[in-house]
Amino acid sequence: MDAETLLVAARTCRTTLGAGTSHDWGRSIPGLDWTVAETVAHIGDALLWYATDLAAGPREIRSMDLRVRPGTPPGELVATVDSLATVLARVIAGAPPEARGFHPFGAADAGGFAAMGCDELLVHTHDAALGLGLPFTPPAALARTTLERLFPWAPRDTDPWETLLWANGRLELPGRPRQKNWRWHAAPLEEWDGAPPAHAR
Numbered sequence: 305m306d307a308e309t310l311l312v313a314a315r316t317c318r319t320t321l322g323a324g325t326s327h328d329w330g331r332s333i334p335g336l337d338w339t340v341a342e343t344v345a346h347i348g349d350a351l352l353w354y355a356t357d358l359a360a361g362p363r364e365i366r367s368m369d370l371r372v373r374p375g376t377p378p379g380e381l382v383a384t385v386d387s388l389a390t391v392l393a394r395v396i397a398g399a400p401p402e403a404r405g406f407h408p409f410g411a412a413d414a415g416g417f418a419a420m421g422c423d424e425l426l427v428h429t430h431d432a433a434l435g436l437g438l439p440f441t442p443p444a445a446l447a448r449t450t451l452e453r454l455f456p457w458a459p460r461d462t463d464p465w466e467t468l469l470w471a472n473g474r475l476e477l478p479g480r481p482r483q484k485n486w487r488w489h490a491a492p493l494e495e496w497d498g499a500p501p502a503h504a505r
Contacts, residue, residue, distance in 0.1 A: 305418040307393035313422040314389035317429040324436040325378040333435035340435040348372035350424040351388040358405035410491035419453035454488035457500030
């Protein structure tokens with residue numbers, strides 16, 4: 305997972321979100337406590353956090369409030385998310401191979417932050433599209449790459465996009481209940497112990 309993959313995800317999401325700027329972004333999203341605007345603002349928040357965390361190294365930075373204003377007009381929110389994806393991509397591209405950044409799910413390398421950024425973009429664009437009544441299905445290869453980097457325990461014999469949504473607690477898969485206390489593997493894959501989290505067993 306790299307900076308260019310993150311930018312592909314950002315372009316994919318921008319197309320969908322940009323098509324919905326004339327809709328009501330104050331709508332609540334089914335199954336979530338956020339409105340469309342709050343969800344899209346959260347994408348921007350996450351991308352900015354990840355860029356800062358990777359640049360800061362393994363220690364957690366608690367001295368700043370990093371927040372995108374959800375009251376911003378929809379078109380500006382889309383542009384903000386796109387810009388912050390570029391910021392994160394540039395930090396990732398400039399990070400040395402040994403760089404690590406803080407994350408509660410494990411100290412992530414640049415590839416981990418790229419994957420987490422993709423996950424935020426794809427899954428929350430799905431959420432926002434649901435609230436706006438718009439279709440959204442990212443390229444299967446993009447969903448698969450994100451899934452395999454962050455959820456190495458996830459099934460591989462199912463649709464990768466549906467499986468990514470399952471791994472993020474958005475839906476059920478045949479024979480697999482909806483995940484509640486889901487988490488991803490942020491650290492490099494070679495550090496995974498081969499066991500799924502207890503909630504995914």
